[in-house]
Amino acid sequence: MYAIAFYTLAAFILGFAVLVVSTKDTVHSVLFLVLDFLFVAALYVLMGAPFLGVIQVLVYAGGIVVLYLFVVMLVNLKRPPEAHQDPHRRTKLGFGLAAAVLLELGVIAGYGMTRPGPALVVPGVVGPMAGNTEQVGWLLYTSYLIPFEIASMLLLVAMIGAIVLAKREL
Amino acid sequence: MIDQFVIPLLKIVVVLNATLVGVTYMVLLERKVIAWAQSRLGPMRVGPYGVLQPVADAIKLMIKEDITPVRADKWVFTVAPIISMVPALIVYAVIPFGPTIHLFGRPVSLFIADVNVGLLYIVSVASVGVYGIILAGYASNSKYPLLASLRASAQLISYEVAVTLTLVSVILMAGTLSMVGIVNAQYNSRLWFAFVQPVAFVIFFIGGLAETNRAPFDLPEAEQELTGGFHTEYSGMRFALFFLAEYANMIVVSSVATTLFFGGWLRPFPNIAFLHFLDIVPSWAWFLIKSFVFLYIFVWVRATLPRYRYDQLMRLGWKMLIPLAIANLVVTGIIKVLLS
Numbered sequence: 015m016y017a018i019a020f021y022t023l024a025a026f027i028l029g030f031a032v033l034v035v036s037t038k039d040t041v042h043s044v045l046f047l048v049l050d051f052l053f054v055a056a057l058y059v060l061m062g063a064p065f066l067g068v069i070q071v072l073v074y075a076g077g078i079v080v081l082y083l084f085v086v087m088l089v090n091l092k093r094p095p096e097a098h099q100d101p102h103r104r105t106k107l108g109f110g111l112a113a114a115v116l117l118e119l120g121v122i123a124g125y126g127m128t129r130p131g132p133a134l135v136v137p138g139v140v141g142p143m144a145g146n147t148e149q150v151g152w153l154l155y156t157s158y159l160i161p162f163e164i165a166s167m168l169l170l171v172a173m174i175g176a177i178v179l180a181k182r183e184l
Numbered sequence: 185m186i187d188q189f190v191i192p193l194l195k196i197v198v199v200l201n202a203t204l205v206g207v208t209y210m211v212l213l214e215r216k217v218i219a220w221a222q223s224r225l226g227p228m229r230v231g232p233y234g235v236l237q238p239v240a241d242a243i244k245l246m247i248k249e250d251i252t253p254v255r256a257d258k259w260v261f262t263v264a265p266i267i268s269m270v271p272a273l274i275v276y277a278v279i280p281f282g283p284t285i286h287l288f289g290r291p292v293s294l295f296i297a298d299v300n301v302g303l304l305y306i307v308s309v310a311s312v313g314v315y316g317i318i319l320a321g322y323a324s325n326s327k328y329p330l331l332a333s334l335r336a337s338a339q340l341i342s343y344e345v346a347v348t349l350t351l352v353s354v355i356l357m358a359g360t361l362s363m364v365g366i367v368n369a370q371y372n373s374r375l376w377f378a379f380v381q382p383v384a385f386v387i388f389f390i391g392g393l394a395e396t397n398r399a400p401f402d403l404p405e406a407e408q409e410l411t412g413g414f415h416t417e418y419s420g421m422r423f424a425l426f427f428l429a430e431y432a433n434m435i436v437v438s439s440v441a442t443t444l445f446f447g448g449w450l451r452p453f454p455n456i457a458f459l460h461f462l463d464i465v466p467s468w469a470w471f472l473i474k475s476f477v478f479l480y481i482f483v484w485v486r487a488t489l490p491r492y493r494y495d496q497l498m499r500l501g502w503k504m505l506i507p508l509a510i511a512n513l514v515v516t517g518i519i520k521v522l523l524s
Contacts, residue, residue: 042259064299064301068304068305069304071312072304076310076312077341083318084318
């Protein structure tokens with residue numbers, strides 16, 4: 015039952031991911047991206063992490079992609095991509111980069127196969143409190159405090175950077 | 185078997201139908217109350233005092249011709265009303281109408297699901313609802329809907345920040361994200377959170393007005409600037425879906441405000457035994473009464489206040505409500521630490 019649900023969701027996620035990069039219309043591809051994120055959220059819920067699933071919908075599907083859609087709608091992309099193709103486009107470079115990423119993924123997968131890491135599902139209760147949300151909070155503020163703080167500093171820097179770029183005179 | 189499938193399905197059927205009927209009658213209430221505020225009678229022809237007007241409206245909208253503009257993006261144009269309607273309805277999955285009661289010798293909970301991320305679920309589902317408006321404006325391939333949908337989505341995103349920040353201070357008070365847990369926390373603390381968190385409540389309600397595109401923040405539908413707003417090109421039942429979604433969202437905001445700030449299904453002063461006679465009114469009725477008061481205020485505000493200008497709206501959101509919500513959150517945190 016669990017396996018059926020998992021593989022169905024995974025198939026949908028991969029299918030929509032392919033549609034995201036293969037659709038001609040940019041708005042449609044952004045929509046497929048939203049669907050993709052929603053299915054990823056469903057996968058999180060299936061794996062017993064409802065907090066992560068809801069945050070996935072809130073931040074990615076409901077927040078970030080809305081801004082993508084804004085940009086795509088405001089920039090005129092009605093012309094087909096062939097019409098503004100750059101004659102100096104480096105197709106070979108693209109293939110090379112894609113091959114590099116694929117190789118990297120293969121190495122990671124192979125590494126994971128040969129050396130079994132810690133079990134993927136965290137067993138039992140972490141920290142003094144039960145409940146998914148409480149455990150995420152507990153882990154963030156104990157074991158992963160420094161990565162968490164670094165991530166928030168990065169976001170702050172990005173915010174200040176955006177303000178500096180957008181406002182010529184401060 | 186019965187507990188797992190039949191009862192939840194029955195609950196879903198009842199809640200969905202009650203919402204749709206409530207939405208159609210909300211339209212009638214709005215027309216009547218605004219008419220009274222303007223010394224008119226409002227709809228009077230269909231049925232006594234116009235009570236059958238919503239039925240007539242629904243039949244009219246269903247048999248109207250459904251037009252898709254030639255230059256429109258056909259798929260997105262069809263999907264957009266559905267996207268805006270569905271989030272407004274699935275939010276009811278976590279709204280508690282009452283505690284667990286005994287019905288025909290069987291415990292029945294008066295909510296569909298009590299997930300322990302209930303409040304976050306509501307926020308995230310509401311954030312997906314924005315797509316309906318953006319896509320409707322884009323797919324119509326017409327300038328007024330596009331401008332209106334940009335306005336609407338900018339407004340929604342801005343006010344979402346303030347509303348979510350006020351929710352965080354409620355979560356701090358309750359110590360849980362579950363909607364049932366928040367009502368129980370109000371029972372245990374002997375106070376509705378509206379009295380502990382008045383600032384949060386006011387910001388939440390203003391934000392709720394803005395997020396449902398209601399007056400005085402109904403800029404996306406400002407007739408004199410944008411003809412009809414983001415649904416200008418829609419007709420027939422698809423237009424009706426947008427209309428229903430707006431009213432369903434109003435009911436959602438009212439129910440959430442009731443649950444978070446006014447004790448949900450609890451009667452007034454739930455801890456005072458002296459007022460025990462109030463228990464004659466069942467818990468779900470208290471919930472509906474409180475929600476109805478909010479719905480009435482929605483209409484009242486629309487009949488009373490003039491519309492904001494767009495820059496005023498943005499200034500209110502970003503320079504007043506968000507800093508106020510953050511200050512409220514910090515103060516709540518400090519007091520919570522000092523008291524514990």
